[in-house]
Amino acid sequence: MTRERVLVLDLDGTLVDSLPHLFRAFREAVRPFVRRAPSDAEIVATFGPAERGCLERLLRNPDLARPDSLAHLEDAHATFLRLYQANHAEGVRLFPGMETVLRVAEQSGWQLAVFTGKGRPSALFTLEQLGVLPRLAVVVTSDDVPRHKPAPDGIVAILQHCGVKASQALVVGDAPADIVAGRSAGCCTAAALWGAFSRTDLLAAQPDYILHQPTHLLPILREFRRD
Known part of the structure; x- marks a missing residue:
């Protein structure tokens, strides 16, 4: 595929x-x-x-x-x-529904990537412990780019690594910085309301989608079309 x-x-x-x-x-x-x-x-x-x-x-x-x-x-x-x-x-786990999101994304022809503000050692530790790391095309952390979020550097690096146009990427995050970074890179964005930041702050960043729970991503992944 x-x-x-x-x-x-x-x-x-x-x-x-x-x-x-x-x-x-x-x-x-x-x-x-x-x-x-x-x-x-x-x-x-x-x-x-x-x-x-x-x-x-x-x-x-x-x-x-x-x-x-x-x-x-x-x-x-x-x-x-x-x-x-x-x-x-005991303290870190996938959000409920995220395993389904990852599986449906893979089945629907999406590459998977992570762009995080974490440092590389702790990010890789978490992804490995949760069994997600082998499923990812690339992981970009704040250690890997000259400018951290909200700069788009990490997303641009992911697009280049995956050989994907910005119009064919969906950036999902719980912080306004995630949305700003995605928009600055020319990508479609989705705000995750189950994280640390308020709905008001996320709406101010102007995401394309508002998600109240991870499984709200499923129809977007199946139907995504953007040129």
């Missing part, structure tokens, strides 16, 4: 239900080095770069930081990576 289309999925909050586990790892990684532990909202506000960049933003946050907080960045990063892998099996 010729696979001339590609489904580009964000990872955390879109493909995998990992955010509570991720928040705990970030919070405990910086807790010894800040005046108080960050809230979920403060952690989400750092998303974009890979985890080391997120940790740096937390340690620079004037509402959290002590004078010496940033000096502990490498310790915080090492702790994060250790905590993220610990109890991963």
